Amino acid sequence: MAPVSTIETFEEAQEIFLQKIKEDPRLKPVAAKKLLDLAKELDASTEEKLGDLSLQLPAEERIKQGFLKFKNNFWLKNPKLYEKLSAGQSPKFMIFACSDSRVCPTTILGLQPGEAFVVRNIASMIPACGEAGFPSTSAALEYGVLHLKVEHILVIGHSRCGGIKALLTTDPEKKWSDYIQDWIKISTPVHSNQNHSHDIDERCSCGEKESVNVSLSNLMTFPWIKSAVEEKKLALHGGHYSFVTGTFQYWTPGSDKVDF
Ligand SMILES: [Zn+2]
Incomplete structure (x- = not known):
């Protein structure tokens, strides 16, 4: 596993988090509270925070996240529109x-x-x-x-x-x-x-x-x-x-x- 100081992606951070809990299950309630606090903080100004965070991402990750956000929020929700557009x-x-x-x-x-x-x-x-x-x-x-x-x-x-x-x-x-x-x-x-x-x-x-x-x-x-x-x-x-x-x-x- 990569050292914490070199972690750049969400997936790597998540892996570290799960590993810590696996090593010591007593940390579970502490971890749960920290995650809930983080979720509340993100909810408070999600768009603003994501905007700031996206500026710090490596280019490939920013492109990936941007596309997946569009796909989940728009492409997957508008199948009729994309069926029509595929025809011309x-x-x-x-x-x-x-x-x-x-x-x-x-x-x-x-x-x-x-x-x-x-x-x-x-x-x-x-x-x-x-x-x-x-x-x-x-x-x-x-x-x-x-x-x-x-x-x-x-x-x-x-x-x-x-x-x-x-x-x-x-x-x-x-x-x-x-x-x-x-x-x-x-x-x-x-x-x-x-x-x-x-x-x-x-x-x-x-x-x-x-x-x-x-x-x-x-x-x-x-x-x-x-x-x-x-x-x-x-x-x-x-x-x-x-x-x-x-x-x-x-x-x-x-x-x-x-x-x-
Ligand atoms: Zn101009």
Whole structure:
């Protein structure tokens, strides 16, 4: 058995615990009380404690525990949903969101598996049709619109977006690493609507929403998107999620923003 100081997994800790009781059965009531106290402590703030603990786990164990939690709490409890999904997908939504770890779109909008075809990239930018060098985003658009025939495209910006800050604070003398520099240029039009008397936080907040509008405009440069929108088979939507204030702003191209 491994020395106590090197124990990392729940299973190893459990083994040590059982071994101690086996060696001296008189410890049973003491052990029972300690376990009950521990269970009560975990009950008090389970999610918070598990969240903290999960940060300390080795990567493989964190992946395993995360998957088993999902499997037990969701996959096993929704057999009809997974039977339907195994036959294919027909999501109504296509969503563009930032790769930022704080803004998972299916989490913040409560979407179920199968409801949204999702693309995540730096600052949720969408290049114009034919813009050289960005086939990944355009290929996903092609698949979502032409093959899955999604009915809605939602582009979501977010608070404290590093991609937008990089765009708005780029020093011409100091180049970002090559791929980022080329990518954030997609939203260069955001610069023209900047109020330079505002501080950088305000400019970024405004830029995060303006960048969504640039992407919504770029969507209309794809002829098959333009015709689908004009035929009302496809609708475009913009959004801005703030994890600072816990709010979501929603709008459609040309309309006022609504706070949720
Ligand atoms: Zn971002």
